[in-house]
Amino acid sequence: MCVYCKNKEYQSSTRTHTVTINSNVIVVLNVPCMMCSCCGESFYTDEVAEKLDGIIQKAKEMLSSVNIIDYKNIA
Ligand SMILES: [Zn+2]
Numbered sequence: 630m631c632v633y634c635k636n637k638e639y640q641s642s643t644r645t646h647t648v649t650i651n652s653n654v655i656v657v658l659n660v661p662c663m664m665c666s667c668c669g670e671s672f673y674t675d676e677v678a679e680k681l682d683g684i685i686q687k688a689k690e691m692l693s694s695v696n697i698i699d700y701k702n703i704a
Pocket of ligand 1: 631632633634635636665666667668669670
């Protein structure tokens with residue numbers, strides 16, 4: 630259920646996930662998510678959230694100032 634508008638319908642979609650760590654930016658493209666069909670708010674499933682954590686951890690170890698990662702190439 631959408632925490633914002635309580636709507637129960639979702640569409641699967643993809644989004645760009647951006648994290649800033651210190652002054653470094655990590656951008657993960659094409660992250661699968663569920664998008665609320667009412668307000669457009671998006672959510673990750675537990676599986677995707679976990680995988681995303683792993684990707685971010687790995688990216689942190691090899692940080693340059695801007696890191697762009699395509700989820701599709703890693704998942
Ligand atoms: Zn909603």
